[in-house]
Amino acid sequence: MTKKKxxxxxxxxxxxxxxxxxxxxxxxxRPGLFGTMNHYDSKGHKVGSSVPGLFGSTSHRDAAGHKVGSSQVGFFSTHHYGSKGNEVGTTEPGFFGSKKTEWDP
Structure with a gap:
């Protein structure tokens, strides 16, 4: 399967x-309370949220509040993991504050 960018x-x-x-x-x-980020699709429907954890980790949840993955900051990139702990993607810094993410859907 092709990686999405x-x-x-x-x-x-x-x-x-x-x-x-x-x-x-x-x-x-969009930022939420206590460091959370709320995620919306292109039509403005909420699809999930991210909650900061310890040591640079982040827990990702769907719109119903179920954990669907996590992320861990590394030295040069951030690694993303699925609900079963398998690595599903990485994010690296881009230009002017942008970030580039590749993942296997």
Whole structure:
């Protein structure tokens, strides 16, 4: 299966806009309370959230609040893991505060 590529760019007031490899907006993340990030699809429907953990980790949850994965910050990239602990992708820094993510859906 082909890896998907996403570019995430910072916006105003802590928002982050997400684009596919063709430059189409596929979603947006907005800050919530206590360091959480709420994630929305391109139509503005909430699809999940991320909650910071210990030692640079992040727990990812779907819209119903079920844990669907986690992320761990490394030296040069952030590694993303599925609900079973298998690595599903990585994020690396891009230009002007953007980030490039590759993952296996």
């Amino acid at each position: 996403i570019t995430s760019r910072p916006g105003f007031f802590g928002t982050i806009k997400h684009y596919d490899s063709h430059g189409n907006k596929i979603g947006e993340s």
